[in-house]
Amino acid sequence: MEGNLIQELNKCVNEKFSGAVLARNGLAIAVAGTIFPEEERFVCEWTSSAPSEVLYIPNTKKKILVCEKESYVLGLAYNNP
Numbered sequence: 001m002e003g004n005l006i007q008e009l010n011k012c013v014n015e016k017f018s019g020a021v022l023a024r025n026g027l028a029i030a031v032a033g034t035i036f037p038e039e040e041r042f043v044c045e046w047t048s049s050a051p052s053e054v055l056y057i058p059n060t061k062k063k064i065l066v067c068e069k070e071s072y073v074l075g076l077a078y079n080n081p
Contacts, residue, residue: 005030016079017065023073035077039064043075 005022010032013020019033023044031040042057043066052067065076 006032013076017076018079019077021075021077023075024071033077035075036062038062039075039077042066043073046073046075 010020013033017033019031019035019039021028021032021035021040021043022030023040023046026044028040028044038057038060039062042055042064046066046068048066048068051069052065054063054065056063062080063078065078067074067076
């Protein structure tokens with residue numbers, strides 16, 4: 001099953017995103033592309049009442065799209081200019 005999740009995440013990663021991470025209950029369950037540890041940690045620890053947000057990771061110049069649905073959190077890391 002994890003292999004299928006990684007394969008599906010790889011489809012999401014394109015020229016706009018460098019990588020993706022899918023998390024549940026604070027743990028990364030699938031990672032695709034290039035995700036840095038701070039991006040993975042940010043997605044795993046993310047809590048918000050908004051269904052999705054584009055955020056800058058503190059103390060970095062990295063931008064990430066974070067979405068939550070049914071206790072899953074998906075983070076898509078933008079390519080840095």
